[in-house]
Amino acid sequence: MISTSSFVLAGGHVVDPKNNIDKKCDVLVKDGVIIEISENISAEASVEIINISGKYVFPGLIDLQVHLREPGREDKETIESGLKSALCGGITSVVSMPNTTPVTDSQSAVEFQISRAKKLNLGNLYPSGAITKGQKGKEISEMWEMKNSGIVAITDDGVDVQNEGILEKAMEYAKTHDLVLMSHCQNEALSGGGVLHEGDISTKLALPGISPQAEDLAVYKNLVLAEKTGCKLHLLHNSTKESVKLIKEFKARGVNISAETCPQYLTLTDAICDNYNTQGKMYPPIRSQDHQDALIEGLKENTISVISTDHAPHLAFEKEKPFVESVWGSVGVECSFALCYTRLVKTGELSLSDLLAKMTFQPADVISIKRGDLSVGSVADIAVFDLEKEWEIKVDEMQTKGGNCVFEGMKVFGKPTHVFVAGDEKLSTIK
Ligand SMILES: [Zn+2]
Incomplete structure (x- = not known):
């Protein structure tokens, strides 16, 4: 040692x-x-x-989207097991998502995570706080108090804030408090009930699909409101070709936004769900090849400047259920670099340096932390x-x-x- x-x-x-x-x-x-x-x-x-x-x-990798499950579901993951898992993937800094039990929407909840991580002395944990109390989409949480306790971002990840009036107000507060707002873009009226990408596979399996438009509309809503409010906006786990187009357009207009995608959308298609394979059930869903191609183009031109994992640990038996009842998501921190290196760099799609930019200093810039590079003095x-x-x-x-x-x-x-x-x-x- x-x-x-x-x-x-x-x-x-x-x-x-x-x-x-x-x-x-x-x-x-x-x-x-x-x-x-x-x-x-x-x-x-x-x-x-x-x-x-x-x-x-390399600079230690940074992952902006990790579900650590503590407090509340320590049977699925703890801050300790999650940080250890991240380190095994070369990830030294993670942003934890607030959909814990109870939801991380208060000062004390943030302080719990920070003190736990400090005691563990593993990787760096940067908590995010919920946009709305209980992630219910109704009442804006105590952003300022949580910022003072150490959150680096606010997000209701797992859901999008469905009420545009509340989202707009949250963006105004986020701007005032100099916090990045991270959106899980999904229009629930369109995605409700769906369990996989709406396409040939969902038709074949006779399962309800989630259309790309469920994401596209939510992306547009978030972009328009970010432009109006001037809030710094980060779009989580983008999965559709239209999202890439919209992000490109709004970036060109000078709106203060960034966007990410995840290894599952870059290495797999909805074919993974064939034969009712519940491991392929992801939110947003893993989509068809044309969407994957557009995401890779988005990475190449840096329209999508971040790759995160959406590491979402569950118990094995929770996937061993009928597709509709099965849980969403996959673990990812331990293999995200290897997957992207194999899929994107070894095939010549991206240079090693360009891939690393999306896993080091560019995510660091989103949450404004001094990490993600090897500058002398850092x-x-x-x-x-x-x-x-x-x-x-x-x-x-x-x-x-x-x-x-x-x-x-x-x-x-x-x-x-x-x-x-x-x-x-x-x-x-x-x-
Ligand atoms: Zn999400």
Whole structure:
């Protein structure tokens, strides 16, 4: 175990998109801070040399959308198991979603999460708070108090604020308090009752579908109100081609917005739901190939500037139900980089640096944190990856308590060998 927070990572290939670094060089860390990045650093004897030749050095990855389930459903995930799982995927910072039990809509709920994470001393936890009390869409929550306690964003993720008047008011408050509002775009009047993408597969299985328009309309509503209010808006887990078009248009108009998608929408299509495979049940649903193609185009032109996971752990048996009754979502933090690297970089769709931008400094910018790059003087959150390592995704081998994984059995490339948080190596303490 590497216990010192002063060391040289020697012989690796450093990719730091924010600073345009993509070359073989060494990294010197002292007391948890990045001191120097250059070729052949000759450190004094007191500093440990960690030889990582053949490996890649990235800023610790950042995931803007993780369901940690604590408090309330510690049988599905805890802050501890979720942060450990994230570290195993090279993720050093996560934003926790507020749909806990009770909902994270108060100062005390935020303080609970922060103190728990502090005690655990694993990765960085940045809580989000609910937009509305109880995520019920009616009364705006105590944003200012929660911001003072440490939230980095507000969201009712899991649902969208259906009442436009309340959403507009929430955006005005969010702007006043300088908080980013993150929307799960879904028009419930259109999506209500649906369980998978509306298309050939839903027709074949005779299951109620969720049309792309259920997302498109909600995206448009959110964009229009963000333009009016000037609120900083982040659109969570986009899944449709029209969303990409709308986001592009509003970005071009100078509206203060960002958008993300997730590995499930980039690596799978609704064919995964065939034979009533409930692992493929996702909210928003995994869509058809034409939507996936548009999302990848959106990533290429940076219309979609963030990749997050929507890591949603559930108990295995909760997926072993008829499709309509089965739970939504999949775990994802432990394999998100490997999936995207395999699907997007190894195929030549994106450069490694462009992929990393969407998993490091660009998400950091959304929530305005000083993370996601390897600038001299910054906190040494670092992930070292072996990109040649091929492995098979198996939920049983993960740190998450969740038993639901839509990626089960997929073969991917890229696994972290060392993960540092403020200069402390965490991976060797987990496994
Ligand atoms: Zn969501």
